[in-house]
Amino acid sequence: MTQISPAARSVILAFADDEHLMGQQHTEWIGVAPFLEEDLAFASIGQDELGHAALLLEVLVGPADADIDALAFYREPDEWRSCPLVEANLPDWGDTLVRHWLYDHAEQLRWELFVDSSIPQLADLVVRAESEERFHRRHADAMVEALLRVDDARQRLEASLARMLPLAMSMFDVVADEADAIAEGVISDSFASCLATWQDRVDARFGDQDWAATGAIPMTARTGRHGDFAALLSRIREVLDLDRSAVW
Amino acid sequence: MTIYEVFLKKDGRDEFRHAGALDAADDELAIIAARECYVRRGEGDRVWVVARNAIVTEDRSFFAPNHDKPHRHHSGEAVAARRREIREQQAAEGDAP
Numbered sequence: 001m002t003q004i005s006p007a008a009r010s011v012i013l014a015f016a017d018d019e020h021l022m023g024q025q026h027t028e029w030i031g032v033a034p035f036l037e038e039d040l041a042f043a044s045i046g047q048d049e050l051g052h053a054a055l056l057l058e059v060l061v062g063p064a065d066a067d068i069d070a071l072a073f074y075r076e077p078d079e080w081r082s083c084p085l086v087e088a089n090l091p092d093w094g095d096t097l098v099r100h101w102l103y104d105h106a107e108q109l110r111w112e113l114f115v116d117s118s119i120p121q122l123a124d125l126v127v128r129a130e131s132e133e134r135f136h137r138r139h140a141d142a143m144v145e146a147l148l149r150v151d152d153a154r155q156r157l158e159a160s161l162a163r164m165l166p167l168a169m170s171m172f173d174v175v176a177d178e179a180d181a182i183a184e185g186v187i188s189d190s191f192a193s194c195l196a197t198w199q200d201r202v203d204a205r206f207g208d209q210d211w212a213a214t215g216a217i218p219m220t221a222r223t224g225r226h227g228d229f230a231a232l233l234s235r236i237r238e239v240l241d242l243d244r245s246a247v248w
Numbered sequence: 249m250t251i252y253e254v255f256l257k258k259d260g261r262d263e264f265r266h267a268g269a270l271d272a273a274d275d276e277l278a279i280i281a282a283r284e285c286y287v288r289r290g291e292g293d294r295v296w297v298v299a300r301n302a303i304v305t306e307d308r309s310f311f312a313p314n315h316d317k318p319h320r321h322h323s324g325e326a327v328a329a330r331r332r333e334i335r336e337q338q339a340a341e342g343d344a345p
Contacts, residue, residue, distance in 0.1 A: 035249075037270045041284035139280050146273040 007180030008119065009060055010081065011187055014175050014222055015110065016056035017082035020072060022103055023049030024236055025086060025096075034093055041139055045100070048132045055128070059121050073237055077225050083170040084217055087226035094160040097147075101140040102168040105201050108133055109194035118185035144205065161206055169216035172198075176221045251300040252278040254285075256292030264296060275299075 004012070026046025033039035054068055061067040085103065090096045111129050114122045147153040172192045181187055203209055218224070249271045255264040267286050272278035278297045287295060 035271060037272060037281040037285055040288075041281055044284045044288055135280070135283065138276075139284075142274075142276045142280055146277055 004060060004119070005180070005184055005186075007177040007184060008186040010175040010177050011181040012056055012059055012122070014081035014083075016053045016060075016072075017080050018086050018103075018171070019049045019056060019107075020053035021082045021086040021232065023047065023051075023053060024232065025090070026100070028235075029093075029096065038143075042100075045136050045139060048136065052125075052129050052132075055125055059119065059125070069240075073240055077229060077233065078223060080225065080229070081175055081222040082229075083173055083222060084224075084226040085164075085167045085170050087229045087232060088167055089228040089232065092160065094156045095164060097140070097143055098157060098160040098164045099168070100136075101144050101205070102164060102202070103171070104133060104136045104140050106168075106171050106194065106198050108137065109197055110191055113187040113189055113191065113194070116185075116188060122186070141205070148206075158206070161202075161209075165202075165209065165214045166216055169195075169214065170219070173219040173222055176223075249273055250278070252282070252297040253300055253303065254282045255296040255298070256286060257294040258291075259293050264294070267291070269300065270297075272297075 023046045026049065027043050029046075030039060030043040033042050053072070057068045057071050061071055085099060090099060108130070111126045111133070114126050117123045117126075144157065147157055172195045174191050178187075178190055182189060199209070199211055250273070251269055252272055253269050254267045256267045257264045270278065270281050270285055272281050275297070278299075279295070282295050282297045286292070
């Protein structure tokens with residue numbers, strides 16, 4: 001296993017935490033998405049994200065499930081490096097769909113930062129992740145495109161977008177030691193460097209946004225937790241907490 | 249929403265087989281839903297989705313009468329049975345003292 005520096009760990013952990021919570025949020029729609037086919041598709045996409053999270057955590061702690069679980073589930077809230085976009089509980093399906101679109105288009109840009117990573121496992125992971133992510137984006141694009149064709153659905157999606165953009169900007173809040181990870185060659189550039197490209201994609205899909213007026217929630221270098229985080233973590237741990245030593 | 253019928257083909261020489269149906273808003277969403285609903289565990293490596301209303305058919309009464317025309321069946325069973333009967337009859341006569 002490659003030696004992982006503290007800066008590399010921070011950057012990988014931030015990505016893993018985002019993937020983990022995004023996957024968790026998606027899978028919570030199983031059984032309650034608007035129709036059965038979407039229910040299955042969305043849960044399947046969520047499973048892929050959970051898989052990416054596990055593979056990223058494996059880079060940090062090795063392949064043993066117990067080690068991955070300890071890191072994934074039993075950190076204190078201030079040790080997480082997820083962003084508020086993936087921590088927020090969204091009861092509205094429109095908000096959820098828009099978040100899926102915004103997140104997955106940013107995720108593609110984020111993986112690309114690892115293409116030539118000094119950590120070979122990460123470079124391999126990019127190929128694996130993108131083979132799944134292209135279907136996630138196709139799903140998000142097709143859903144959004146179909147809904148934007150219908151007037152009342154378009155209005156709902158636009159309202160969702162207005163609610164989601166400030167939260168989504170939090171994706172580009174980066175961990176404090178990201179610059180060291182760039183210097184070490186773990187990633188090629190800051191995730192924040194992808195912001196303009198991502199904004200262009202948002203404009204192309206949803207129409208030009210007034211980015212100057214789009215407020216962002218306070219940036220904390222991913223140390224602050226969204227108000228919904230505690231309840232989310234407790235749902236994630238609900239079964240595990242019954243018996244931490246259980247073998248599945 | 250449109251109902252689509254889903255057909256899968258497994259690797260190798262199997263033909264496409266009907267796997268089920270799904271609801272989708274358009275063709276693109278139908279093929280995406282088919283991927284997630286019917287082949288996420290590798291049940292097939294080729295998929296057709298066909299809008300149900302694109303399938304040409306007729307109701308059962310249009311096809312049913314042909315079930316009842318034995319003279320159109322060409323399995324040869326009736327002829328074989330008749331020839332067997334004659335053979336056995338001839339054999340019985342030949343064996344007679």
